Amino acid sequence: MDDRFDCIIVGGGIAGLSAAMVLARADAKFLLVERGEFCGAKNVSGGVLWGYDLARLVPNYWEGDDPGYERFVNHRRLSFLDESSAFSMDFKSATFDETPYMGVTVLRAKFDSWLAAQVQNVIDAGTHAEDSILATDILVDALEKDGDRVVGIRTGDEVFYADCVILAEGVNNLLTRQIGIEPAYVPADHVAVGVKEVIALPEATLRDRFQLSGLSGLTNEFVGAATSGVEGGGFLYTNRDSVSVGLVLAMADLRDKKRKPYDLLNEFKAHPAIADMLSGGEVLEYSAHVVSTGDVAAVPSRLYDNGVLVAGEAAHLLLNSGKAIQGMDYAMRSGILAAGTVLSAREAGDASADTLAAYQQALDDSYLMKDLRSFSDAVQLFHSPTMYQKVPNILCDFGRDFFGIDNEPSSKAADMLKASVKKHASLWEMAKLGYKAARSL
Ligand SMILES: Cc1cc2nc3c(=O)[nH]c(=O)nc-3n(C[C@H](O)[C@H](O)[C@H](O)COP(=O)(O)OP(=O)(O)OC[C@H]3O[C@@H](n4cnc5c(N)ncnc54)[C@H](O)[C@@H]3O)c2cc1C
The missing domain is CATH 3.50.50.60 (FAD/NAD(P)-binding domain)
Structure with missing residues (x-):
């Protein structure tokens, strides 16, 4: 040759x-x-x-x-977590069933x-x-x-x-x-650590638990208590007979807060909203890998x-x-x-x-x-503590009020939201965030 x-x-x-x-x-x-x-x-x-x-x-x-591939994605969910609750945006569409698929796990x-x-x-x-x-x-x-x-x-x-x-x-x-x-030196804020487990669940359990049919699949991303106060986010994706569950954690913040990725993953898996999705599952595989933060300045x-x-x-x-x-x-x-x-x-x-x-x-x-x-501003926004800590807390407080029915006179939704915002931030801070989000997303 x-x-x-x-x-x-x-x-x-x-x-x-x-x-x-x-x-x-x-x-x-x-x-x-x-x-x-x-x-x-x-x-x-x-x-x-x-x-x-x-x-x-x-x-x-x-x-x-x-x-x-494992499954095609026709159901997406973004969940904001505090310690006990999950407030989610959920979207499922039969248009995503069409081939070629737009996303596959x-x-x-x-x-x-x-x-x-x-x-x-x-x-x-x-x-x-x-x-x-x-x-x-x-x-x-x-x-x-x-x-x-x-x-x-x-x-x-x-x-x-x-x-x-x-x-x-x-x-x-x-x-x-x-x-x-x-350059030989890569700044810590250009990289994150990803940790992930693949957890086996019988196909029939997956189908019932996540409302799947055929090879359809769900993706669920998580912000907030998912990462126990460390900058980052979580994910859960359905495979054929397993789920992939994990976290992506900012390297610099992990270092500063002296937290271990695997401990954080265990805390995430124990969150009531996640634990229910994983119950009965058996860990098949654990892996960890560095991943870029997605900052255009790193390119x-x-x-x-x-x-x-x-x-x-x-x-x-x-x-x-x-x-x-x-x-x-x-x-x-x-x-x-x-x-x-x-x-x-x-x-x-x-x-x-x-x-x-x-x-x-x-x-x-x-x-x-x-x-x-x-989307470089959106990347910065999602990495800000307001976004990954305060917003999930506000949404979960609001969710508990809005969805809770307790034999007491109820406030109007706008008043509930105002009260939740005031508990964790100022109205001005949230107005600024809303403006930035509208411009950057
Ligand atoms: C936990 C986690 C979750 C993620 N989730 C997603 C997701 O849901 N969706 C998504 O799109 N992306 C996701 N990513 C990012 C995605 O995995 C990467 O961006 C993607 O794999 C990059 O592909 P690549 O081919 O550039 O590099 P890689 O997939 O890393 O491939 C590089 C290859 O080069 C080989 N190699 C390296 N050096 C040498 C050498 N000197 N000689 C020979 N071979 C070498 C390596 O062994 C490897 O096989 C995630 C990452 C992590 C860590």
Whole structure:
């Protein structure tokens, strides 16, 4: 085998595999290197994969005998918690039952290896079946450079060369930092810690408890007492015969408050609203992973250089605007755009930074950077103590008054709300918050 490739992809997560699929479909000759024993072995998501890009990469993916996803999402809930109560916004729609699905829950070990198998099928059908490789259990130690140009990768004593390298190494982006695209020091407020358990429940229990039918699924995000006063939020997503439950916690606040993520997860699971959803379940798996906060300021100003592009969370491409975490669809789209740029560079016979700059432009033109910029205020708002502490307390106080019926004369709803606000904040503070929320969301 000639060990020069059109492209080498570092990382077999969502960004890397999406790039690989585009290259495989264009019959390019590429090498994808994943350090895990198999694609997905090291990866953690909540996780809901949003948007339609999966259907573009693997048309009709929902039809196969063994689709890689768990459930499609047709029911969404956002809950504000105080110590004893949950005040929720709930939305269910039959329009979300239509294919292609807008969101599917996934378990990464299964999903990533399924996606890798789809890529392998396309490779096998192409003319580079012998030469394009998905290699697992191999750590890329360094990038190989010739002057200021990236020309390949180094793993142990071996060097592999390519016209272009796509760094899709995820949030622990050591290689991206090695070549100076991101500074070596990453501020604590650019990253969070995600902790998650997968809890088995019989399918029939899941169906009854969460009102599911067929492969429909529920997503529930949580704000407030979910994180016991630490900046962050919680989630619960239904899988086929399990639920994924977890927290995403701001690294700096955890450090300052000296709290341990696992203790917080146990407290979350013991909250009356959550405990009821989990009762009878058996913990199958626990995982923890760093995750970007979704702050646009964390995205390096330039995601390309001579012979190299950075995709997915390696570039901190993730949005967490309160509605959902969008890291996987951002990884997928950026992987697709990176591979498209590699193909254009191959056609032009030029993988210099000048040519690869088209990738940055494509990102800027896509929903990724547009949303990251336009919702940057929403990200800040959701990270403010007013939002993750006072608002849930106000809503739960109001909920107890509004929904409680106690053989006493009742106040009007507006008076109940005013009383709840006054207990936890000032009317002025809430008016300012309402104004900011209306402008930023
Ligand atoms: C608890 C939690 C919940 C989340 N929930 C959601 C959710 O519900 N929805 C959503 O969209 N996003 C969610 N995210 C975010 C999402 O998981 C990430 O944004 C997404 O996985 C990023 O994809 P990626 O391909 O860029 O990186 P990754 O999925 O991290 O993949 C990177 C790959 O590169 C490999 N790698 C790294 N370095 C090397 C190297 N030197 N050599 C070889 N291989 C290497 C790794 O092993 C890994 O397989 C969540 C994250 C966490 C932690």
